[in-house]
Amino acid sequence: MSEMKKKSEYLVEVNNLKQYFPIKTGFMKTTPLKAVDGVSFNIKAGETLGLVGESGCGKTTVGRSLLRLYTPTSGDVFFDGERVDKNSIGHMRKQMQMVFQDPYSSLNPRMTVEDIIGEPLDVHKLYSGKGERRDRILELMELVGLNAEHATRYAHEFSGGQRQRIGIARALATNPRFIVCDEAVSALDVSIQAQVINMFEELQEKLGVAYLFIAHDLLVVHHISDRIAVMYLGRIVEIADADDLNASPIHPYTQSLLSAVPYPDPKMAKERQRIILEGDVPSPLNMPKGCAFRTRCKYATERCAQECPTLTDRGNGHMVACFNK
């Protein structure tokens, strides 16, 4: 299998990734919590895939399983044609990095900025002397717009935006080709968000990294992504080009998500119709049979309760998992 995949056009390929967590539901009894239930997508080199969905739908878990912070229950992840597993992850760590959501807990309060950014360099021994390490760190700090004199300071002396820049510099230290941005701008306020997002784009142009951009803010995701995948309860329900998805969403869940995006223009906002979903998100411990979304879907039919829709191509690479739309 892996030999055949060798010359792939994709940098990252995810095939039917499943991640279940055992949850104790009684004495000596566990029920699997299906955080991610059969997710497949591809990312080309230098491309950005946005991943959106509401809280608890498994976006973060996808990112973390991808980088093997968890051992996936089943499914394959290929990086640059090579299967990611326990043995190969060691040398892949250099190529795949992550930027975290919370700029406050993602930096060790007992380390200076220099040591935080230098940690991946230390782990992979990417320098031959103290001077080279220092040069590389200062270069990275300049790249993300931090002053060189900040190198000896501690993380708590910085603002949220600056901290996120430190986190990004750390992710870039090993010259990765793929970065998972796990809600990387959600914790920042809007003006800082714009700065950081623009920086992500600039870095992509300069260094050619690919992003998996996880977020719940559709506007942000639309701005940065080439393609967008929409997740609901552990499954991808729609995946399409960013503009295509924004202009003509097909899946009822995507439609309602898009209708909830706040518009900056009050006139437009008034005219627009909001699709309000009824009911709550079902518990991932007790998922409905068939299509997970049918309990809240106004188009649901008998068939939705029987079988689970798979992603089908509706032209132009616009994939949707729905029988009725």
Next chain:
Amino acid sequence: MDNTSKNLDEMPKKSPLSFQIDLKKFEKATDDEKKQQDVMSESTSFFKDGMRKLRKNPLAMGSIVVLVLIMAMIFIVPHIVPYSYSQIITVNGRRDKTASNMAPFEYSQLEQKYIEEGGKVFPHIMGTDEMGRDYFVRVIYGTRVSLAVGLFASIIVLLIGVLYGSISGYFGGKVDLVMMRIVDIIYSLPDMLMVILLSVVLRETLKVDNIAFLQKLGPNMISMFIVFGLLYWTGMARMVRGQILTIKQNEYVLAAKISGAKSGRIIRKHILPNCVSVIIVAGALQIPSAIFTESFLSFIGLGVQAPMPSLGSLANAGRAGLTAYPYKLIFPAVMICLITLAFNLLGDGLRDAFDPKLRRD
């Protein structure tokens, strides 16, 4: 700079109701003022910050002073006072039978005679005990023994507890389950009973005659260290494990994992430095409790071997003639109180200064 001045002229006329800021009302900052912006507060590390807070705490600083004074006494007094802890007072080479049970600063008949003849006798600051030994030197040596036991026992407890707790907390799952059940079992044993049993058994079985250093300490001291090491690390291990479980959740640990760091590096670089403040505090509070246990053991006769004094055994001996010579109980008891109080207050001060949860600025 050019940019703003250009904009200043091009600014459209401000309409009366707009919130637009009138740039003409602003002055340019002088170079001096700009320089002031550059000066920021000095970068402080967590440790420096904690020490600064500790220095502001009068109780903690007072305890440090008291402890330093006691330490200084322990080292200096045996060199100044011409008596040793086991030496019965002799005058002119003759054993002084009248020198027992003297009050502080009292001289025996033989000594008075010797002074009258022009000889010099060092005063007995705390009097003498029932065998005619200088009590001041004995109390100082007792303090030395008690402090040594307290410090070493805490170090042993700290080492075992931190190692055990961090392994258990970091690896979690089944490892944690098994390791913590072992701790529960040890924790559930009645510890005083175990201490007494172990120190009796160890005293009989320990062979320390071969090693000169250990011989000097005596089998009782060694057994006491072992007993503390075996029994009292459990509390420390539990606390460290709890700390590590919370620190493990932080995203910087995930970040280190993603960077490819091994478990050892993560524990060393990320987890331990972040719980070190709690460990320091717990260690400081462990010392008085070890001293207290040692005193208690010596009091019931299981502690250090005679003629080596410890504060507990001195207090026990002082109990015998309580009505006639109350100072013989008071001196060692006051010493125990001073040491435990000072360490407790210091521990509290350290916690206030270093525990991030208790921070209030």
